[in-house]
Amino acid sequence: MTPPALALCFFLSFLLWHDAAGGGKWDLLLSNAGISAMHMQLLHTDRVVMFDRTAFGNSNISLPKGKCVHDPDDPVSRLDCTAHSVEYDVRTNSVRPLTVLTNIWCSSGAVFPDGTLAQTGGNGQGDHVVRLYKPCTDNNSCDWQEITKGLSQKRCSIPNNPPRRGPTDYYSLPFLQQTFDHRETDNHLYPFVFLNVDGNLFIFANNRAILFDYTNSKIIRTYPTLPGGDPRNYPSTGSAVLLPLKGNAGAAEVLLCGGALKGACDRARNGDFVKALDTCGRIRINDPNPQWVMEIMPSARVMGDMLLLPNGNVLIINGAGTGTAAWELGRSPVLSPVLYYPDNQPGSRFEVQNPTSTPRMYHSSSVLLRDGRVLVGGSNPHEFYNFFNFPTDLTLQSFSPAYLDPQFGNLRPKILSPISGSNIGYGQQIPIRFIVAPGQLVQSTIMVTMIAPSFTTHSFSMNQRLLVLDRGDVMPVGGSVYQLMVRTPASSNLAPAGYYLLFVVHKDIPSEGIWIHIP
Known part of the structure; x- marks a missing residue:
């Protein structure tokens, strides 16, 4: 190949990874994962468990023969022979259906030390259920196991103030009631919770944060209100990360980005989709006098995900530029991810990345994979599966940050x-x-x-x-x-x-x- 041809080849390769805005590369992995990937968890088997909600109606992937589910919460299909959870195999780029019996909408999850995924709560008859998924790689026989009364309190989108810790292991946390905004829709749901390096929990809800000693059910620190006072939790959905912890030092720093103005949810219900927030707050939670330091993102974003990348940088991805979370209330998809460099000087921490052509709005999600790519899926801003006007999205994509560019091999x-x-x-x-x-x-x-x-x-x-x-x-x-x-x-x-x-x-x-x- 001649030198000019080599130069042209390199230039074209460069264009695939970079444009004037930044870097990164998008790939379509599956045009039909069967469900809208509302919840995601990568397991140590290099498989990703995903699920949406059972009351969406029939999905686009069938359960094995004879495994139909009767869900009284589903107003569309009382007998559903389709799956609402799948396992995605990263190596083979394929999915297989999993069986859930009760509604898992708006729930949470964590992985036990042995690698078992524990998923808690949901909606309707699923709000007291604990579901366990123990991964397997031999014959794909693993599936969800459900504990019907695993929770003594319902866990979904209902604010609660459980009684003091006792035989039933409740914790008294009036903070969740105090941050509940009765003037509009909640704004404290899906609080941001991080385990601090001292063993206590940093909890952020609405526009305030506390440090909570969960073993003694005691608030040990109250942090300043986030400047501006606008809400950052559902439906004014921002996102947050605990920034990289270095060595065995006691420093811990939280970064919180995006959200929506006060009243934005009610305004969206009336057809007025106001611009989302373009601010981030950063706070050193163990300082003697911790204070929020504010920064400006390149663009406004609500419903964005924030992921820690292997090199310690933060990826902000998915979301909308106007409105809020909840059905039909977001507009103006934000298609370009943003990289945040925590160790750079203020003013030089954000870098816009190459855009996708696929909106990822309400009920979308993303996770980091072992090879450094980011798996992106979901988006369903409708009450049921709906393939018109910001359609229910069943695709899976990967976003490859620029560090995966072949030129760095x-x-x-x-x-x-x-x-x-x-x-x-x-x-x-x-x-x-x-x-x-x-x-x-x-x-x-x-x-x-x-x-x-x-x-x-x-x-x-x-x-x-x-x-x-x-x-x-x-x-x-x-x-x-x-x-x-x-x-x-x-x-x-x-x-x-x-x-x-x-x-x-x-x-x-x-x-x-x-x-x-x-x-």
């Missing part, structure tokens, strides 16, 4: 050891062995991170957590192989037991992740 590390699935303990020194192309290694840029995958729904990636591990010097082993020692997190307050993705990052380019397990 010579910088990308490959982990040799430990092997995926290895167990680690707290406060241990463990060796990490990896490859970087000959002559490319810049030792000062090497970073080792571990990420707890999120349960994502309603614009909040629950339980996601990124730790930057303390490391020693990078030592050559031979050829292009290197080794370094890292110290694992000191306690379960920093890293609760369970499965994590571990990455080696070189010059901001992450390796493919491996699974590690804290039993």
Whole structure:
């Protein structure tokens, strides 16, 4: 190939990944996943469990023969022979149907230390149900198991103030009632909750936050009201992340972005779709006198997801530019993701990425995959499946951040050891062995991170957590192989037991992740 042809080839490849706005690449994975992926969780089997709600009517994927479900909450189809949950296999890019018996709409989830997905609550007859999904890889026999009265209190979109902790393990939290806005629709649902490094819970609802000692049912700190006072929780749905935790230090910082103006939900119900919020608030939650520091995003966004990437940056993706969450109340899809660089100076932290052509509005979700891509699905702003006017979306896409651009292949590390699935303990020194192309290694840029995958729904990636591990010097082993020692997190307050993705990052380019397990 002639030099001009090589230059043209490189230029065209560059255009696939970059435009004037930024970088990243979109790919359509499945044109029909069968359901609208309202809730997502990546498991340590590299499979993603997804579900929507059973009362949408018939989905576009059938249950196995003889597995029809009778759902009294579904006004469309009392006997439903279609699935409302699927398992997506990342390796084969395929889905298989799963069976849920009760309505799982507007619920939450987390993964137990053994890798079992626990999903709690829902709507109607599902509001007291706990559902367990223990992953398998041998014969695809695993499916949801339901505990009908697993919860003693309903969990859905009903504000509640449970009695003081007792035999039934309730916690008294008047804060949730105090942040309930009776003048319009809630604005405190799906609160943002993070485990602080001291073992207490940072809880943000509406426009306020507390630090809650859940073992003693006691508020131990009240934070300043977010400047501006506008609500950030459903239906004025913003999003939030706990920024990367570095080493075993006690610093913890929360970033919260987007949302809607006071009254925006009621205005949208009357056909007035006001511009969403374009502000972010950032707060160091363990400072002696913590204060919110405000920043401006490149564009307004409501219903956006915020995901921690392996290199410690934050991806803001999906959502709308006007209106709020809830059925039919969002407009002006925001098609371009934004990268946020936490360690940059204020004023240079945001970078707009290449846009998708697919709106991801209410009831969309996204999760980080082991190879560094972001899986994106869902979007159904209608009460039932509706394929007109911001249609119910059954597709799955991936967004590949620019660090996956082939031009960075010579910088990308490959982990040799430990092997995926290895167990680690707290406060241990463990060796990490990896490859970087000959002559490319810049030792000062090497970073080792571990990420707890999120349960994502309603614009909040629950339980996601990124730790930057303390490391020693990078030592050559031979050829292009290197080794370094890292110290694992000191306690379960920093890293609760369970499965994590571990990455080696070189010059901001992450390796493919491996699974590690804290039993």
